[in-house]
Structures are given as C-alpha cells and as structure tokens.
Amino acid sequence: MGKNKPSNKKIFWWVGGIFVLLIGGGLILRVTGVIGQNTGEIEVETATAKLKTITQLVSSSGRIQPEVEVIIRPDVSGEIIELSVKEGDFVKKGDLLVRIKPDIFQARIDELNAALLTQKARLEQTRASLIQAESAFRKNKELYDKDLISELEFTQIKSEYESQKASLKASEYQVESAQAQLRRAKEELDQTVIRAPQDGTVTGLDVEAGERVLGNTQMAGTEMMRISLLDKMEVLVEVNENDIVNVNLADTARIEVDAYPERRFNGIVTEIANSARTTGAGTNEQITNYQVKVRIVTPHNLAMSGTELRRTETSENVSESFAPNFKPGMSATVDVETETAVNVTSVPIQAVTIRDFSKDKASKEEGESASESADVLVVKEDIRKVVFVVENGKAVRKEVETGISDNSHIQILSGIDTGDEVVIGSYRTLSKTLNDGDAVKVSDQQIIALAH
Missing domain, CATH: 2.40.420.20 (conserved putative lor/sdh protein from methanococcus maripaludis s2 fold)
Incomplete structure (x- = not known):
C-alpha cells in the first residue's frame, strides 16, 4: 500500500495541470471572441x-496622331538631285521640297516640239491641197452642169475634193494630239519640282538626295515624306461594341498621355467609325471594336505651328502657360464622358x-404543396x-x-x-x-x- 501513494500523487498533479490549461485556453478563446460570443450575426x-x-x-487606349497628315509621293520617276528639307522642319505651302532630275523630261519636250512643228507643216500642206481641189471641183461643176464633162469624171473630181477636206481634218487632229502630248510633257517636267501642298512639319523623311524614286503612273509611288499639322493632334482609339452605343459626336473627353503622367488634357469626339474592326473572327476570342477619333483641344505644340511662341513663365502662371509637345505615336488613354447625372x-x-x-x-x-411530394x-x-x-x-x-x-x-x-x-x-x-x-x-x- 505504501508503494502506491507516490504514484497517485503524480497522477493528481498531471490531472490538475491539464485542468488548469483547459481553463486558461478557454479564457483566452473567450476573450478573443472565438467562443462564447457567437450571436449569429454576420x-x-x-x-x-x-x-x-x-x-x-467610356475608357479606351490608343495613339496620338496628326489630324491632317499628307503623304508626299512623286508623280514622275527619276533621281533626286535636290532635297531641301530634313525631318522636323516646318514648311510653308509652296516651299520647295524635292527636285527630280529633269533631263529626260526636257529632252521629251524638245522631241515633241519638233513633232508639233512637223504636224503643223503637214497641216499647211494639206490646206493648200484642199484649196486646189476645191478650185477644180467648182470649175468642173460648171462644166458638168452644162453637160460638157461626163458624170464619171465629175464624180472623181468631187471625191478628190472630199478626200482633201478629210485630210485637213486629220491634220488638224494630229496637230491637237501633238500639242496635248507637249502639254503633258511640260506637266511632267513641272512635276520634277515638288513643293509643299500645305503648311506643316516634316514628320517623316524616307529618302536621300541621289536616290531614285518611282512615280504614280501605274502604282503607288515611293513615299518620300509626310507633312503634318502638329498643332492639331488627335487620339485614335478603339471602343468595344458594347460601349460604342454610348459614345456620340461632340462628347467631352479627358486624355491622359503616358509622356505627361501628372497631367490631364481636354478632348472632344470628332469622328466615330461605322465599320467594325474584328479580330479573332470565328473563335471564342473574337473582339469587335470601332475606331473613334478624339481631338485634343488643349493648346499644344505651339512651337510647331510656324509662329514664334512668346510667353513669360513665372511662379504664378507656370501651369497656365504650360503647353505640351505631343509627337505622333505617343500612347494615350481617353475617358469619354458620355452622360452626367x-x-x-x-x-x-x-x-x-x-x-x-x-x-x-x-x-x-x-x-x-408539401403533401404532393411527387410533383x-x-x-x-x-x-x-x-x-x-x-x-x-x-x-x-x-x-x-x-x-x-x-x-x-x-x-x-x-x-x-x-x-x-x-x-x-x-x-x-x-x-x-x-x-x-x-x-x-x-x-x-x-x-x-x-x-x-
């Protein structure tokens, strides 16, 4: 009996320790709200x-581009002997851009001038023959009326007269044809000198002096350069078919340009495409978008409008005088304000x-209908x-x-x-x-x- 007492005491202490731990854990869980506070509330x-x-x-992303951009292609083929501009230059309407070697066109004009003179000489010769044939016709008609010559002889003379009249007409047409060819050759000579069709900035230059270019005779000629109005820029975006129905012309827009992350610019919707641009047609990833053009109405690229930018910037009006310089191809995000409540x-x-x-x-x-469980x-x-x-x-x-x-x-x-x-x-x-x-x-x- 005496040997069991220490063992019972040890068991008592183990049971007591476990009981204390359970009570302490329960208090902690209750304080933290894990147990004891479940009221069923969510x-x-x-x-x-x-x-x-x-x-x-309606938000969409796109690229900045000029509202007006003219692609310059030559009308005639030849070698560039003079290139008067470089990329970034501002040009006025009528300024010389490119001169193509004119020698072959000048030679063609000389050739056609000679041909025209030849045709004019033939015309005069035919006119003289007609006068002679007309005189013979009139004289023989009087004789025929008096029965002094036979009908066969008179018919031959009349036919000769009519033939000379037709020859004169043909000679006149040949002269007109030669004159038309000469005018065409002169126009081609004039086309060897290419001038700016409008004011703008040279935004792309793809040729150098000495290169040969192809004209627009039978296919699209060589693209030499582009002239753009950089003070009138727009953002071209694609709007999903689900949102395009909410976008209308003249809607106000807010534009964010990646190059100016801390600023927002004003815009207005100027064009909405009627034809869709579909990608992934016939697949589960088919997307239908419509192109929308948003004009940037915030003043921009003032130094590229051909006029001097005169502005004073002080600490009081820095934000007011700020004018961004946008370049074609810049990334932008457009938020079109379609409706306001x-x-x-x-x-x-x-x-x-x-x-x-x-x-x-x-x-x-x-x-x-609990009783009708079969239904x-x-x-x-x-x-x-x-x-x-x-x-x-x-x-x-x-x-x-x-x-x-x-x-x-x-x-x-x-x-x-x-x-x-x-x-x-x-x-x-x-x-x-x-x-x-x-x-x-x-x-x-x-x-x-x-x-x-």
Whole structure:
C-alpha cells in the first residue's frame, strides 16, 4: 500500500495541470471572441447612400496622331538631285521640297516640239491641197452642169475634193494630239519640282538626295515624306461594341498621355467609325471594336505651328502657360464622358448585387404543396438587382433600379433613399452568404459616407 501513494500523487498533479490549461485556453478563446460570443450575426461593411454627381465614362487606349497628315509621293520617276528639307522642319505651302532630275523630261519636250512643228507643216500642206481641189471641183461643176464633162469624171473630181477636206481634218487632229502630248510633257517636267501642298512639319523623311524614286503612273509611288499639322493632334482609339452605343459626336473627353503622367488634357469626339474592326473572327476570342477619333483641344505644340511662341513663365502662371509637345505615336488613354447625372442618389458599385427571386417563389410553393411530394416544381430564373439595407440590426433586401455609373459609384433610380445605410462588403458575404432578414454587425473599421 505504501508503494502506491507516490504514484497517485503524480497522477493528481498531471490531472490538475491539464485542468488548469483547459481553463486558461478557454479564457483566452473567450476573450478573443472565438467562443462564447457567437450571436449569429454576420459582420458587414456599410456605406451611406447620398447625393452625388455621376459621370458615365467610356475608357479606351490608343495613339496620338496628326489630324491632317499628307503623304508626299512623286508623280514622275527619276533621281533626286535636290532635297531641301530634313525631318522636323516646318514648311510653308509652296516651299520647295524635292527636285527630280529633269533631263529626260526636257529632252521629251524638245522631241515633241519638233513633232508639233512637223504636224503643223503637214497641216499647211494639206490646206493648200484642199484649196486646189476645191478650185477644180467648182470649175468642173460648171462644166458638168452644162453637160460638157461626163458624170464619171465629175464624180472623181468631187471625191478628190472630199478626200482633201478629210485630210485637213486629220491634220488638224494630229496637230491637237501633238500639242496635248507637249502639254503633258511640260506637266511632267513641272512635276520634277515638288513643293509643299500645305503648311506643316516634316514628320517623316524616307529618302536621300541621289536616290531614285518611282512615280504614280501605274502604282503607288515611293513615299518620300509626310507633312503634318502638329498643332492639331488627335487620339485614335478603339471602343468595344458594347460601349460604342454610348459614345456620340461632340462628347467631352479627358486624355491622359503616358509622356505627361501628372497631367490631364481636354478632348472632344470628332469622328466615330461605322465599320467594325474584328479580330479573332470565328473563335471564342473574337473582339469587335470601332475606331473613334478624339481631338485634343488643349493648346499644344505651339512651337510647331510656324509662329514664334512668346510667353513669360513665372511662379504664378507656370501651369497656365504650360503647353505640351505631343509627337505622333505617343500612347494615350481617353475617358469619354458620355452622360452626367447631377445630384442623384448613389451608392458604391459593390453595394448592388443580384438575387434569384425564383428561389423564394419555389420555396413558398414547395411549402404549400408539401403533401404532393411527387410533383416536381419547375420555376424559371427571376434575376433582379438588389441592395441590402441595414435596419434595426438586420439586413433588409430591397430591389433597386439602377442608372448610369462611373468608376466607383452607381446611380439608384428607385428602391432606396438618400441616407440609407447599405451593405458594401465583404464581396463573399454580399454575393453568396447574406440573405433577407439576416442579423448583421457593422464593422467598426468600415463605415463609409459618400461625399457630394
């Protein structure tokens, strides 16, 4: 008996230690809220619906390009003997750009001048023959009328006269043809000198003096350079088919250019394409876009408009005097303001979710026909937009009608009022967990009020 006493004492201490640990762990779990505080409430984040001005945006990315860009191609082929500009030069309408070697065209003019003189000489010779034939015709007609010559002889003389008249006409046409060829040759000679068709900046130069270029006779000639109006730039973007219906001519736009990350520029929609640009046709990745041109109305590239830029910059007016220098091909993002609603009831976009009301209907009908368990209830989906409003500690589901939205907020046309506390999170809670009538607890860290 005496040998068992130490063993029982050891067991007692082990049991006591385990009991103390259990009590301590329970207190810790209770303090941290893991146990003992489960009231069935769902923790949610809320925001207050308030009046706000919402501007619906259609966003897209694209490239900056000149509104007007003229591609210079030669009308005649030949060697460039003079190149009067370099890339970046500003030119006035009529300024000399390129001169093509004119020797072959000058030789052609000399040749055609000689041919024209030959045709004129033949014309005079034919005219003299006609005068002679006309005189013979008249004399023999008098003799024929007096029956002094035979009809056959008179017919031959008449035919000769008519033939000379036709020859004169042919000679006149040959002279006109030679003159036309000469005019064409002179025009080709003039085309060896290429001048600027408009004011602008040389934005691309693809040739050098001494190169040979092809004219536009039978195909597109050599592209020599481009002249652009850099003080009138636009952004070319592609808008998805789902958004293009909201974009209209003259819509205001805000433009962000990658080269100027801290600034936004004003724009206006000037052109909307009617034909679509489709990529991945016939596949699951098919995309249909429409090109939209947005003119940059903020003054820009003032030093490239052909006039001196006279401006004084001080610490008071630096931002006002700032004028960006855009270059063709720069990346830009455009936000087109398609519609604005002023002072309307708004909530964060994430507050609006969807629920299938057919499930409620199915549950109700299932309860009413519990005795007829063999029947199968078939109910069509009834998807509606809803917002959960916190009232007396419960989430009340309210069906809403929405209007336009911006990047963060959505307009509520009906269903809730300004001042209602709406549930905005978490996402999982809103999309799956939360139901009408659930008890909720508002998170102390997420109570958001929308500013005007």
